[in-house]
Amino acid sequence: MWSGPLNKIGEYRYEIPKTYRGINGNLKMRVPALIYASEEMLPAIRKDNAPEQAANVATLPGIVGRSLAMPDIHWGYGFPIGGVAATDAEEGVISPGGVGFDINCGVRLVRTNLKIGDLDRNKIRQLVDELFKNIPSGVGSQAKVRLNRAQLDDVLQMGARWAVENGYGWEEDLEYLEENGCMEIADASYVSEKAKERGKSQVGSLGAGNHFLEIQRVAEIFDENAAKIYGVEKDQIVVMIHTGSRGCGHQICSDYLRVLEQAVRKYNISLPDRQLACAPVKSKEGESYFKAMACAANFAWANRQMIVHWVRQSFENVLGRDAEELGMHIVYDVCHNIAKVEEHVVDGEKMLLYVHRKGATRSFGPGRKEIPKKYQQVGQPVLIPGDMGTESYLLRGTNESEEAFGSTCHGAGRVMSRHQAKRRWNGREIARMLEQRGIYAHPASWSVMAEESPDAYKDVSQVVNVTHGAGLSLKVAKMVPLGVVKG
């Protein structure tokens, strides 16, 4: 139980003042921390100790504004999950802990021109089984294609473009991906042999844990205008993909934690937690990490791109119609574990910053140059995955999110450990329960069904309502699952 100060400074806003000295009494926060939450969420947030981590992040050299945490905050490694920290692009540091092991874990939404009436339960079952067959999932899942070294280097440097150029997807897809599916700073020579070895057989695989692929129905529209611009309407069938950079990204993070751990000593940085390891952004270590991190981000975009290709193929196989004819366009693709160089206004002044989002999503509002032309009027689509069997959300970015460096939440956030969940439920029972609610699930295993049971998470709608109320992102549509492929 965390008993530090959480002062309400506005609607849905709780601040840990800079004067807080931490549980050991010697913490030196450079800026305050701010947690977005509702009153009802506070007991759960305190129980988890995550606020202490938000305070720890506030000690990073060069941090500007505030150390932020979204309403889906929970305890992470070093940084809390749901944490956002921006550091000065000249004087600040970059930290792999502020990105996480699953670099560019993210979400992609594909729309169709099918309506719920076009698919009966049997068709949905066939689609799920076909998706499960075509998109490898689960522990140690290996993709259908194995790349050679030269191809992998191209993936690391080109991201989703590599996939499109090699026949996986459509040229127009790239326009609807954050960063157009490629961080240009990527340089594969900063990626270890091991990370490359792990990457070769995993481009185009879903992985395990909380990653999933869902066939969803648009259940509710909150914002007709934005929904129309995003090409989404009530009762439409859409597909959501939630996965990241797989073993390649995990290895890159592990490799650089090791490097930056040494850099902490070299640059004489004092940290309250070893997992916050970081280096000045202009140092050799910091620059190397950023170039390698970008490679992992590109890997993840290529991964989701190849999965989209196989999703389209699966629909074509089962329904006997072309993906073009089915209108399977990408609505958008967001990353929720990433660090990026962005321009933001701090205390009325334009600044170039390294924005770390660990379990947080970019939420840029209307007019930002980084978002697709088509979405300029309403802001970028923000995709919030639910957890197996629960609803997911399509939101839109706002200019108010600027107070959080253009960020919002990323999902539900766990309230129960995986083992607890496994003890409490049995996977088959959950599958039956989902079936009763009209959801067909095809998991790689039954135990993962129990671990990822919806009741093990905070209510995603509560999280989304807080970000809506706080103005960080606004609700556009709610989707509910019809069929689930679990890793």
Next chain:
Amino acid sequence: MYKIIEHTADVGIEAHGKTLEEAFEEAAKGMFAIITDGSKIEGKVKRKIEIPFDRDEEILLVDWLNELLYIHDVEGLVFGEFDVKINDKLVGYAYGEKYDRQKHGYGMDIKAVTYHMLEIKRNKKGVTIKVLFDI
């Protein structure tokens, strides 16, 4: 001897051994028990692992477990028995077999080994290690 420890979003191992070497072996056993849900792993293949030791035991531990995860990920192997010697470097042997979903069930996908709340403690009974994994 090891036991699995957990927090809301994490899982980890508390491993005990009479020596540092034995504690390293137990930690590795625990890690694969999480991956395979505690199922039996036969020692059909052997892998040798060498890691330089620059006096930081915590880093050595993370390197050791990460190396095993790497082999697991690339070769699709799971390990059940270990033999570790630590002098000026760590030399370890891991005994295991191909991961088989039917046989080994399905525990969890461990993404990486973390430094978070990492502990290596010594007392009269030996060495106790606490390590958390990102899942």
